[in-house]
Amino acid sequence: MRVIAINRSEEKFARERRQDLQKVHKNLDPSLHPYEKAVEYTRALNAAKLDRVFAKPFVAAFTHDDGITCLARNLHHLNGLVSGCADGNIHLWDVPARRCLRKLVGHTGPVKGLAVTPDGDAVVSCSTDCSVRLFRLPFAPFAPGPVQDAAGAVLEFQGRHAFRGVDHHWTASKFATAGAQVDVWDHERSEPVSSFAWGADTVTAVRFNPADSELLASAASDRAVALYDLRNAAPVRKLVMQTRTNAIAWNPMEPMNLTLASEDCNLYTYDMRRLQSALCVHKDFTSAVMDVDYSPTGREFVAGSYDRSLRIFGHTGGRSREVYHTARMQRVFAARFSGDGAYVFSGSDDMNVRVWKAQASAQQGTLLPREKHKQAYQAALVERFRHLPEVRRIERHRHLPAALYKATKVRRAAVDADTRKLKRRKAHSAPGSVEIKPERQKRIVAELE
Amino acid sequence: MVEEAERPAEPPHDAGQAGPSGRKREREKGGPGGRAAKFRRGQAVATHAIPDKKLKAKMRYSERLASEAAHMAAKTDEWLLPSEPGALEVEGMERTWQIQQAALVREAEEGAGRKAFDLALPALGPYALDFTRNGRFLLLGGRRGHIALLDWQRAKLLCEVQVRETLRDVQFLHNDQFFAAAQKKYMYIYDKRGIEVHCLKEHIAARRLDFLPYHFLLTSIGEAGVLWYQDTSTGRIVAQHRTRLGACDVMRHNPWNAVQCLGHVNGTVTMWTPNITTPVVKLLCHKGPVRALAVDLSGRHLVTAGADGQVRVWDVRMYKPRHAYFSHAPVEALDISQRGLLALGHGHTVQVWQDALAEKQQSPYMRQTLASSGLRGLRFCPYEDVLGAGHAGGLSTLLVPGAGEPNYDSRVADPFQTAKARREQEVHALLDKLQPDMIVLDPDSIGQVRKEPAEARAAAAAEAQAANAARRAAAADKADAKKRMKGKNKPSRRAARKKANIIEETKGPMRARVARALPHLQIT
Numbered sequence: 001m002r003v004i005a006i007n008r009s010e011e012k013f014a015r016e017r018r019q020d021l022q023k024v025h026k027n028l029d030p031s032l033h034p035y036e037k038a039v040e041y042t043r044a045l046n047a048a049k050l051d052r053v054f055a056k057p058f059v060a061a062f063t064h065d066d067g068i069t070c071l072a073r074n075l076h077h078l079n080g081l082v083s084g085c086a087d088g089n090i091h092l093w094d095v096p097a098r099r100c101l102r103k104l105v106g107h108t109g110p111v112k113g114l115a116v117t118p119d120g121d122a123v124v125s126c127s128t129d130c131s132v133r134l135f136r137l138p139f140a141p142f143a144p145g146p147v148q149d150a151a152g153a154v155l156e157f158q159g160r161h162a163f164r165g166v167d168h169h170w171t172a173s174k175f176a177t178a179g180a181q182v183d184v185w186d187h188e189r190s191e192p193v194s195s196f197a198w199g200a201d202t203v204t205a206v207r208f209n210p211a212d213s214e215l216l217a218s219a220a221s222d223r224a225v226a227l228y229d230l231r232n233a234a235p236v237r238k239l240v241m242q243t244r245t246n247a248i249a250w251n252p253m254e255p256m257n258l259t260l261a262s263e264d265c266n267l268y269t270y271d272m273r274r275l276q277s278a279l280c281v282h283k284d285f286t287s288a289v290m291d292v293d294y295s296p297t298g299r300e301f302v303a304g305s306y307d308r309s310l311r312i313f314g315h316t317g318g319r320s321r322e323v324y325h326t327a328r329m330q331r332v333f334a335a336r337f338s339g340d341g342a343y344v345f346s347g348s349d350d351m352n353v354r355v356w357k358a359q360a361s362a363q364q365g366t367l368l369p370r371e372k373h374k375q376a377y378q379a380a381l382v383e384r385f386r387h388l389p390e391v392r393r394i395e396r397h398r399h400l401p402a403a404l405y406k407a408t409k410v411r412r413a414a415v416d417a418d419t420r421k422l423k424r425r426k427a428h429s430a431p432g433s434v435e436i437k438p439e440r441q442k443r444i445v446a447e448l449e
Numbered sequence: 450m451v452e453e454a455e456r457p458a459e460p461p462h463d464a465g466q467a468g469p470s471g472r473k474r475e476r477e478k479g480g481p482g483g484r485a486a487k488f489r490r491g492q493a494v495a496t497h498a499i500p501d502k503k504l505k506a507k508m509r510y511s512e513r514l515a516s517e518a519a520h521m522a523a524k525t526d527e528w529l530l531p532s533e534p535g536a537l538e539v540e541g542m543e544r545t546w547q548i549q550q551a552a553l554v555r556e557a558e559e560g561a562g563r564k565a566f567d568l569a570l571p572a573l574g575p576y577a578l579d580f581t582r583n584g585r586f587l588l589l590g591g592r593r594g595h596i597a598l599l600d601w602q603r604a605k606l607l608c609e610v611q612v613r614e615t616l617r618d619v620q621f622l623h624n625d626q627f628f629a630a631a632q633k634k635y636m637y638i639y640d641k642r643g644i645e646v647h648c649l650k651e652h653i654a655a656r657r658l659d660f661l662p663y664h665f666l667l668t669s670i671g672e673a674g675v676l677w678y679q680d681t682s683t684g685r686i687v688a689q690h691r692t693r694l695g696a697c698d699v700m701r702h703n704p705w706n707a708v709q710c711l712g713h714v715n716g717t718v719t720m721w722t723p724n725i726t727t728p729v730v731k732l733l734c735h736k737g738p739v740r741a742l743a744v745d746l747s748g749r750h751l752v753t754a755g756a757d758g759q760v761r762v763w764d765v766r767m768y769k770p771r772h773a774y775f776s777h778a779p780v781e782a783l784d785i786s787q788r789g790l791l792a793l794g795h796g797h798t799v800q801v802w803q804d805a806l807a808e809k810q811q812s813p814y815m816r817q818t819l820a821s822s823g824l825r826g827l828r829f830c831p832y833e834d835v836l837g838a839g840h841a842g843g844l845s846t847l848l849v850p851g852a853g854e855p856n857y858d859s860r861v862a863d864p865f866q867t868a869k870a871r872r873e874q875e876v877h878a879l880l881d882k883l884q885p886d887m888i889v890l891d892p893d894s895i896g897q898v899r900k901e902p903a904e905a906r907a908a909a910a911a912e913a914q915a916a917n918a919a920r921r922a923a924a925a926d927k928a929d930a931k932k933r934m935k936g937k938n939k940p941s942r943r944a945a946r947k948k949a950n951i952i953e954e955t956k957g958p959m960r961a962r963v964a965r966a967l968p969h970l971q972i973t
Contacts (some may be wrong), residue, residue: 002538005561005834027858058586
């Protein structure tokens, strides 16, 4: 006869000495872990709730003397942010230290556009005072040091008209300005190298393509978005929409795609090779979209609107993933992603640049491996049970200020009424006489070559 | 005591068997034949039949993850688990059921042998007993009011209370810190020092207690046949179900789906959830009162014992009888161990059967005569090869090799848990607490989208359409029946009305008639 019976010694199974860590044993047998799915569902629900509990996206506000009109980030230094003011001053901010490093003065009218040179040493600004100025940007040291005083421009370019926007070339020492026409300037010349005009009296925005840096997109007051090739010295293509475009952003990872911030509350992503139809229409704003900027990953973009809110969209998301607002934030005129994609900046009419987290509930600072693991686990759980109504309700819920909430409702009612009316018109007309255009082509008036 | 009885008419249904060709294919993929089968969750999705490319890729990816996880778990199971299950091996003509406890204890290792003992408490029995989920603590409740909480392996008495009234059952809550006692009139909750913490007056004259650890629900049933569910984390009464089947003395929960099983005097076993006020399942099990029942850890088998001397094994997922054993005297107590050993007993005898649930066995695995008669409760100790038997003369623990799961999971139940770990586990258990409405017959249905059958959908649509049509018809009728005022005052109508008022022609004859009939009237 042989008898084997369970006989555990505490020294072997728990710990030998008091100083030792307690041993943790694992047995993955499913019968020891009952109600697996129910437990996971409960955890997913809790994770979704905690995510909302910890959603505190606001980080800091940088105060100015007048409304913010434009923002630019330094491509070389993560901590550098440049903001342009309606009083003509430009501020250089050290974001992590939350301090102003330098005030760049000289403009006599509101600064309308800012672009940092690719080497990160200078910033080009344009203003309605018919001048474009180039300022040196000091490196923002991480250690606290003496803050330098106001500095003047190094170079000054005079134009014959007010300027509305500027963007710097990705490699060469060239930049393009938007004004009465699109001008391309060289750092070394006081006159524009070339100029493009295509039937518009005012061009409001201009952006270089990140991949093909000789390609340029501009938005003008004739509701058109035009593409220019600097090598041809001629416009390539033009898209006329029903409403004006306020800002343009190229997707840095899919450089053939560009997103337009439109006056009709929507954003439109187009493939520049195929302008007959938008790739995606991004809806959710209730007023004109003023600015748009892509995350360096190209997976999402941030947009600011005249309805006093800031929204983050997925690059293929028809609806926004996140909406940011505060009681004191006014019309948002500028929005930018940070260089690491972890923060977004908004510049608004209330004289503040605000810093927000890109992930509202993300924990700041270094995470321990166990914390990282736990957060990944919770994210996976929420993803898995997202389709269940309780989890979805909590996960999708965003608080909106009463005014915005009501405006959303009113807008939805109007859109629904239009749709209904069109449907009825079609039902009561001769077959084929009323054409219902798909949403992605609805706002396109013409495409010109 | 228990012998083989004739097979039930229904042939035993073996759900675990697959066809030979299917089995071979599965084994090649590490499927049910292989070790990974135990760790697989549900059926694999047939991804090749999905037309949507994106969904297909997603499903393929998740299927791959699931299969990899199952393989890794199987490897862990094979190589990394520290202990082997217990066993009792005999040679030649010897049979395991002939071996007495004394001989077993002599042969077993020193530490294991010490776990079999007799506790003589002749004055206050018979004793009900309960182990904590990690098997470390033992709670004894004597019929005459004696409660004792023991760290039984270290032979340490933690607290002892004499409640001075009849005590019917004792039950640990989620850990050793609190326990409930069903006393003469009310139910009480005591802490580990034996101090009365709560008196639960709703549970009147409770006879049996049970606790659902994942839901933090304490249940009781008693004289009135009312099943009470009380949440021990919030104190709220969650449900109160009147069984309408008289006093009840038999209650155990199904550890797979947390459904409460009650055994009644009319021979039925009813299964209850807190959400539904009627039993979700009703099984007629015996031709006499049900005396004891138990469900195994996988939730597949239910064993019931009745006063008719039968011990029946049921397939709980199909609600069909599998087989039955016959006992000369009605079985008073039953329990199923973690590894599927079945213990049953009455009076002063206890038998343990191995593999008796899936297939019918001819002879028991072990049998033992207790020091005293009046068997009240049988409980296997979790994660130990020990069976505790509470009887009129006190408590006996028997060594049953192969009963308990040899490898514990520290996050589920740790026999060597420190106070700090216990507190941590308590917090996590409360965070992961399941809501009472998540108790359903099939726990895997949680988180699934239930697709309505096509007929049901069609019927609902037809009904809606009919209702719409009826509403429209009613509205049309109402519109027709409306009193029309328009056009009443048209000139032509007015003229017609005037014309209709002229009574000149009929005036004269009428006057003459009236004058004839009523001559005294002066008509002008």
